[in-house]
Amino acid sequence: MLPLPNIQTNNVAFSQKEEGNQLFPVFIKLNQLRTLLIGAGNIGLEKLNAIVKNSQYARVTVVAAVVSPEFRLFLANHPNIKLKEKSFDAGDLNDIDIVFAATNNNDLNEEIRTAAHERGLLINVADKPELCDFYLGSIVQKGDLKIAISTNGKSPTIAKRLKEILNDSLPAELDTTLQNMSALRQTLNGDFAVKVKKLNKVTESLINPRKSFLAANINWLIWLSIVIFLGAVGFTLWNTEPEFQSFLIHIDSLFYWFLGAGFVFAMIDGAIGMSYGVTSASFSLAMGLPPASASMAIHISEVLSNGIAGWMHFRMGNVNWKLFKLLIIPAIVGAVLGAYLLSSLEHYSQYTKPVVAVYTLILGGIILMKAFNIRRKKAENKIKRIGILGFFGGFIDAAFGGGWGSIVLSSLIAGGRHPLFSLGTVKISRFFIATLSSLTFFTMLGGRYWEAVLGLIIGSALASPIAAKVSNRISAKTIMVAVGIIVMLVSARSVILFILKLI
Incomplete structure (x- = not known):
C-alpha cells in the first residue's frame, strides 16, 4: 500500500493558499500495484483506456453498478481486468494501492475520496482537480x-x-537510440565519471544532430538559385529586349507604385503567412496588367522574397522537412501547368481578367472569414493527402496569380498541423514553386511590364527579412480583416468595370 501520512480534511483550502506548481512528477509501476477504478461509463472508460495504454499489464479492478456497452466491449479485449457489478462500499478498498473515482455522482466521488484517505490511499477524482492527490498528464x-x-x-x-507538438517533433527512431544506449552502457568499464563522459560523447549528436544534405545546404542552394535566375533573366533581357534597356534609363512611375506595393504586401504576407499573391494580383489588375503578365510579375518577385523568407525560417528551425518532401514535387507540377495554361490564354485577357478578379474576390472573403474563426481542428483530422493539396495549391496559385498561402497554409493549420512549422515549410516551398512557374511564364511571354516586376522584386525583397522576424509580433486578426476588405473592394471594382463595359 502506498503511504499517505497526515492527510488533512482541509487540504483543499490549504492548497488554494499555495503559490506555483507544487506537483512532484513521478512514474508509477501500475503493473506492480493493485488499482481500483470506480465507474464504468464514458468517464470510467477514458480513465481505463489511459491506464491500459500506458501500462498494458496493470492489475485493475472495476467497481460499477451500471456498465456501458462501450465499456463492456473494452473489457472483452482485456480479460485481465476484473469487473464487479455492484455499488461501491468501503470494503472495495481492501487490498488496493491506488484509486480512480470516475463516476458522475459528485457526492459519491467525495465519499470515495474520504474512504480512500482513511486508508492512506492516493486517489484521482475525474474532472475535480481540487479533490485529486495526483493528476494524469498528457x-x-x-x-x-x-x-x-x-x-x-x-x-x-x-x-x-x-x-x-512533441509527437510531431520527436523522431520515432529515438527508441532505437535508447535501446542502443542501454546495450552500450552494459559494455562500459570504469567508474561512474568515466561512463558518463563516454555516454555524453556518444549522445552529443542528439543535441547537435547531423542534417541531411538538403537541410544543411538549403540556404546556399536558395542563394545560388537566386543569383543564377536573376543573372539569366538580366542577360536575356539585355540582349533581346530593347525596352528593358530603355527602362533602365527612363524609369516609369509604375515602378514606384509596385515598389511600395511589393513592400507592403510582403510585410502582410510575413505577418499572417498568406495573401501576397492575392493582394498583388488584385493590385496588378487594378493597375491594368493582364492576368498572365500580372501572375508572371508576382511569381518572379516571389523568387527573391520567398528565397529570403525561406532562408530566415530555415535558420530559425521552422521547417518540417518531411512535410516539405511530400509537398514540393506535386506543387511544382501544378504550378508549371497553371502557368502554361494562363500564358496560353494571354491574348484573351479581356475574358480571363474578370475571372481572376472573381477568384480574388472570393479569396478576400475567405481571408475575412478566417480572421474571425482562427481555430485549429483536432490532430485526428490532420490532412493526409499532402501531394494533392500541393498540386491544387500550386496550380491555382500560378493560374490565378496567387493563393498558395491562402489554400495550402490555411489547410495545413486547419488540419491540425503546427502553425509555425507549417508557415516555414510553406514559405520555403514557395521559393521553388515561384522559380519554376516564373520561368514558365518568362518562356511563354518574354519581357513585359518590367516596371511592375522590378518594383515587386525590390519591394518584397526589402520586406522579407523583416517580415520573417515580426511574423508573431503583429495582430494577425487585424491584418487579415484589413486585407480581406481591401482585396474584396479592389476585386469588386474590376468585376464591376467589366460588367459596365458589357452594358
Missing part, C-alpha cells in the same frame, strides 16, 4: 521514452497541444 511516448506533461490542472487543452 503522455508523449516513443518506445521506452515517455514524457509526461502537466499544467497543474489548469488547462488540459494546453497539455494536449504540447503533446501534439
